[in-house]
Ligand SMILES: *[C@@H]1O[C@H](CO)[C@@H](O)[C@H](O)[C@H]1NC(C)=O
């Protein structure tokens with residue numbers, strides 16, 4: 001068992017319950033007209049989600065709960081600081097956006113213990129980092145780019161602290177982190193969003209069909225079966241393993257579900273999407289997903305289970 005919480009992640013991304021007001025797009029994905037306000041409200045949507053997760057999660061889980069799970073008080077104390085960071089990001093983005101700021105939604109994080117709380121926090125910070133690195137290029141105002149970069153760095157430090165110091169795994173994945181495009185991030189995030197205020201400013205994103213990989217604990221070198229609602233003939237489609245800035249594409253064959261071998265060299269956090277291109281992996285070519293894997297490794301690059 002390499003990653004105890006993976007089945008939960010798969011469940012986490014498998015249910016689509018998004019009712020976020022979105023600017024519906026018909027036809028091909030087009031982010032050409034996206035404004036800085038759109039990007040900031042997209043980021044604020046994620047920050048609200050993280051803020052709600054840490055605020056309610058730490059309210060639910062006491063110092064005693066962390067101790068019973070084998071953690072010293074410092075772990076929960078640093079989580080308090082993470083929680084304060086997210087609240088600050090919410091406040092600052094809301095200040096910049098003023099009266100068009102999106103308000104918090106209601107979320108379903110399930111019933112968590114310390115172990116699942118830590119596993120979800122690992123995923124949130126990883127996806128948050130991918131969201132900032134993948135959406136920064138849409139910003140036109142260079143001052144905003146600096147703010148986004150400053151937040152991005154903190155999300156990445158939080159992710160490293162959780163996966164390495166707290167869970168005993170690798171501190172990074174590869175020489176490059178993995179940028180995700182807007183709809184790809186929203187596909188992951190929307191699975192825990194139950195509903196949003198009806199008057200929230202619409203954001204120009206649409207979740208993709210959710211992708212399921214089975215077995216959830218499959219590791220590099222092993223086979224997974226990939227499926228998603230509406231899947232048909234796999235001709236012309238690819239399993240895109242997103243790791244760093246160079247995806248690995250594997251042609252799909254089959255009808256409705258597809259078996260692919262996870263490339264044996266992959267390490268760390270890896271997203272899997274289905275694309276209709278073997279050269280690009282952005283929103284314009286993403287047919288389903290992504291879903292999320294964690295392949296923890298040690299200092300010798302050998303796959304090694306997380307301690308927590
Ligand atoms: C490829 O996928 C995108 C995104 O789902 C879609 O808009 C586009 O029409 C597809 N292109 C082809 C050739 O199927």
Ligand SMILES: *[C@@H]1O[C@H](CO)[C@@H](O)[C@H](O)[C@H]1NC(C)=O
Nearest residue numbers: 025026029030031032033034
């Ligand atoms: C983007 O703007 C152009 C020019 O204003 C317009 O023709 C096009 O329909 C817009 N695209 C979207 C997706 O709104």
Ligand SMILES: *[C@@H]1O[C@H](CO)[C@@H](O)[C@H](O)[C@H]1NC(C)=O
Nearest residue numbers: 053056057060109110111112
């Ligand atoms: C905190 O507990 C409430 C009530 O059980 C639950 O709805 C919520 O999802 C929990 N939050 C987290 C982050 O676990």
Ligand SMILES: *[C@@H]1O[C@H](CO)[C@@H](O)[C@H](O)[C@H]1NC(C)=O
Nearest residue numbers: 097098099100101199200201
């Ligand atoms: C926001 O404030 C501006 C100017 O202060 C005003 O023109 C605009 O209508 C307001 N928008 C909303 C959604 O309240």
Ligand SMILES: *[C@@H]1O[C@H](CO)[C@@H](O)[C@H](O)[C@H]1NC(C)=O
Nearest residue numbers: 099100101102197199200201
């Ligand atoms: C939506 O309504 C709430 C309360 O009715 C208000 O506080 C908020 O500013 C409104 N949001 C927008 C974007 O108009």
Ligand SMILES: *[C@@H]1O[C@H](CO)[C@@H](O)[C@H](O)[C@H]1NC(C)=O
Nearest residue numbers: 008069111112113114115116
């Ligand atoms: C935490 O919850 C998960 C999922 O419900 C469960 O599998 C696990 O055994 C629980 N851990 C503890 C220590 O209770």
Ligand SMILES: *[C@@H]1O[C@H](CO)[C@@H](O)[C@H](O)[C@H]1NC(C)=O
Nearest residue numbers: 221222223224258259260261
């Ligand atoms: C993976 O599936 C392929 C066929 O798609 C099969 O040839 C191969 O033996 C399988 N590998 C493993 C490790 O099960």
Ligand SMILES: *[C@@H]1O[C@H](CO)[C@@H](O)[C@H](O)[C@H]1NC(C)=O
Nearest residue numbers: 232233234235253254255256
């Ligand atoms: C998928 O379609 C292609 C051509 O359109 C066909 O050659 C192939 O047999 C089909 N595969 C399946 C599994 O139906």
Ligand SMILES: *[C@@H]1O[C@H](CO)[C@@H](O)[C@H](O)[C@H]1NC(C)=O
Nearest residue numbers: 231232233234254255256257
């Ligand atoms: C693919 O599967 C669907 C549903 O199982 C079926 O309706 C369709 O005919 C199949 N297509 C091919 C080319 O076999």
Ligand SMILES: *[C@@H]1O[C@H](CO)[C@@H](O)[C@H](O)[C@H]1NC(C)=O
Nearest residue numbers: 297298299300301302303304
């Ligand atoms: C890493 O490799 C070195 C040199 O081969 C070896 O001494 C060490 O035990 C290995 N560490 C682990 C955790 O496997």
Ligand SMILES: CC(=O)N[C@H]1CO[C@H](CO)[C@@H](O)[C@@H]1O
Nearest residue numbers: 087088089091092093095096
């Ligand atoms: C630029 C900006 O808005 N900075 C603010 C960020 O949030 C903190 C605390 O909420 C404020 O003190 C800063 O002024």
